[in-house]
Structures are given as C-alpha cells and as structure tokens.
Amino acid sequence: MIKLNSHYQKLQSGYLFVEIARRVAAHIERGAGRELIKLGIGDVTRPLSPAIIQAFHDGVNEQAEAKTFHGYGPEQGYAFLREAIAEYDFKRRGCPISADEIFISDGAKCDTGNIQELFAADVRVAVPDPVYPVYVDTNVMAGRSGAWKDGRYSALIYLEGRPENSFAPGPETLGAESADLVYLCFPNNPTGAIASRELLSRWVEWALKNKALLLFDAAYEAFISSEEIPRSIYEIPGADTCAVEFRSFSKTAGFTGTRCAFTVVPKAISIGGASLHSLWNRRHATKTNGVCYPVQKAAAAVYSPQGQRETKESISYYMANARLIRKAMQEAGFQVWGGKHSPYVWIKTGEDSWSTFDTLLQKADVVVTPGSGFGRMGEGFIRISAFNNRDKVEEALERIQKIFSA
Numbered sequence: 001m002i003k004l005n006s007h008y009q010k011l012q013s014g015y016l017f018v019e020i021a022r023r024v025a026a027h028i029e030r031g032a033g034r035e036l037i038k039l040g041i042g043d044v045t046r047p048l049s050p051a052i053i054q055a056f057h058d059g060v061n062e063q064a065e066a067k068t069f070h071g072y073g074p075e076q077g078y079a080f081l082r083e084a085i086a087e088y089d090f091k092r093r094g095c096p097i098s099a100d101e102i103f104i105s106d107g108a109k110c111d112t113g114n115i116q117e118l119f120a121a122d123v124r125v126a127v128p129d130p131v132y133p134v135y136v137d138t139n140v141m142a143g144r145s146g147a148w149k150d151g152r153y154s155a156l157i158y159l160e161g162r163p164e165n166s167f168a169p170g171p172e173t174l175g176a177e178s179a180d181l182v183y184l185c186f187p188n189n190p191t192g193a194i195a196s197r198e199l200l201s202r203w204v205e206w207a208l209k210n211k212a213l214l215l216f217d218a219a220y221e222a223f224i225s226s227e228e229i230p231r232s233i234y235e236i237p238g239a240d241t242c243a244v245e246f247r248s249f250s251k252t253a254g255f256t257g258t259r260c261a262f263t264v265v266p267k268a269i270s271i272g273g274a275s276l277h278s279l280w281n282r283r284h285a286t287k288t289n290g291v292c293y294p295v296q297k298a299a300a301a302v303y304s305p306q307g308q309r310e311t312k313e314s315i316s317y318y319m320a321n322a323r324l325i326r327k328a329m330q331e332a333g334f335q336v337w338g339g340k341h342s343p344y345v346w347i348k349t350g351e352d353s354w355s356t357f358d359t360l361l362q363k364a365d366v367v368v369t370p371g372s373g374f375g376r377m378g379e380g381f382i383r384i385s386a387f388n389n390r391d392k393v394e395e396a397l398e399r400i401q402k403i404f405s406a
C-alpha cells in the first residue's frame, strides 16, 4: 500500500502567513476605514531597472531568431553569468572563488532547501532562532528534526539570537552540542543583524576544527553599506574549505518574480574524502536543466556599469525607507535593531508579537510580521519591512506614531 512521507506531518509552519492572512481578512470584513498598508512581506516593490529590462528583452529577441536561438543551456548556468559573478562578487573582493564553483539556479529558497539532501539523515543541524523557515522545514521533511515539542523540534539545535548578542550568535551558543551543518544568514532575515569579520572568523575556525559545514545565506549582502562588514563568507580565510554560500538576485536587483540566484560550492570542500562540489554538480545536473536564457541575460546586466548604478539606486531607496522606519519607531518609544545594512527593522514590542500585530492592524491599518512566527526567540518582536513605496511607508509610520503618542 502506498504510504506518505510521515515527516511532513511534523511541519508546523505555513502557520505564520496563513494566520496573518486570516487576521487581515477578518479585519477587512469588519470594514477597515482606510487602505491597508503592507509592511509585512519580504518582497520588493520596485520594477526591474532599465539596464536589466533591456538585457531581458534582448534575450527574448534572440529566442525569436533561428540564428540566435538557445535551446537547453548548461545546467550550471551560462559562462557569461558565472564569470561576471566570479569577477564582480568574489575576485574583486579578494575571495578565492572561480566561475566553475558557481551554480546558477532559480532561487536561493530552493538551493537553501535542497542542499540538505547531500547529507546523511543523522547529521546534526543547527539553525538560527529567529529563523528563515526554509532551513527548518526542509530538514523536517527529510526526517532530521525529531518530534515537535514545546514549540521546538527535539533534534534541531537552535542558535539563539538575543539583544545581548545583537542577534548574531557565535559558535559558543552551541554549548556542549556538536553540530555538523550550521545555517547562518547575514544580513539576517528577520532581525536585520549583521555578522562582523570577527564573528565570521570564529564560525570558520569552529567549522574547521569540528569538521562541520557552514551554510551561509547572503541573500541580503547588497544591503551592506559598510566596507568593514564582510559581504561574503569567503572574505574569511579558510572558508572555501568549510562553507557553501547562497546568493540571490531577488532582493539585490528585484528578481523575486523573475527568478535567478546562485550557490557557491568551492572545490576545496571535501567531506569524508568526497568532493562536495562534485556531489552538488551531480544533483544539479540530474534535477534541473537550468534557468531561462533571457533571465540569465537580465541577471548578467546587473553587473554592467549601468546595472550597478541602477541597482545601487534601488537599494538606497529601500534603505532610506528603513531609516525612516527606525527613526519613527524609536520616536514612538521602541527599541529597534536592523535596518542599517538590511531592509528589515526588528522591533521590541513590550508585549507578545501577535498583540502588537493586532494593534497595528486594527488601529493603524498596517500589516507587519509578528516575530514569534520566526521562532521562540522572536516572541515579543515584530519585523517591519522597508520594501514599499516611500509614500506608503511615510503614511504607515504617521499612523503608527499617532497611536503611540495618543
């Protein structure tokens, strides 16, 4: 008789955004007086920039002519894109990464979700708390989580982010636990925390000593505005033997609906004598035929001088929103984190996350994300996203300030 993968029954989330949608729908049904402003979801709002759109169109036109038509491309991505990435994102920053260590894909969500299948069912997994839920749920599906008990999975190790560690836990957070796979996300979603060179060096040192692997999600690296803060784990010596890095054009260049990302698997990583690069290459070539050619052309245009200029402008726009959010929430009397090198502002509410969510929804018609949806350590916080139009952000902040000054 056919049987389902029973691990799926242990999945808890889906709950967060379903619950947000339920409360928002109920609020609208009761008759919200004003336009609802959504500062909850982590999705960009600005269109693809002119340089990117031009390259995208050029790619589409090439597909219309027999002479320039492209069928299946290399599974790992076209050399023109992998070489631009290697040069611009890595070599220029002194990172020892070459084009053939870069795998183009349609998303960092699927790559961060798929990477775990290269490892044994009994490896010990450490995840941040608060967490980007993909790291947890994909390990639940694969049977690595143990049972759900008291709001946590019994076999996962949680790296607790707190105000005291600036939401940037180091290897000491593991205590006596020994982890094999460690997911790190900097700049962090949802807290907006960044990792200093010193913190990343400690993680790399720890991984080398413990023969562990770091899975470094750098989806928000483009929001880093200080040269002191590493944009890539490979800026740390030795990381090319113990870390995989995930990047995406989603937040960097507005590709959330266009889909292009990449994963770096250095050839120097050896696990039990096997090359992780060869394994990921085998998996990738088996399970995907790569990313749409015009999309890869569009992604390569991000690295052109015009593409760089436009992309930086867009990020500056969002970061100006983030500054406004930080300032307004501080003035309203809250303690805030993030929003300096990240589009997310993380706010301590002084009550439970859902209560603040409800207050903002009912009194300000503003939707935010309750921190508790990202894990136990998120309780008592909310996340406000800077991805929106300036006038919407300003309007939302005015409404919020009115509640808290009253």
Ligand SMILES: *Cc1c(COP(=O)(O)O)cnc(C)c1O
Residues within 6 Å of the ligand: 042, 106, 107, 108, 109, 110, 132, 185, 189, 217, 219, 247, 248, 249, 250, 251, 255, 256, 260, 261
């Ligand atoms: C948005 C995001 C991604 C990117 O996902 P894509 O599938 O490339 O759109 C990856 N990691 C985190 C933490 C994110 O917030």
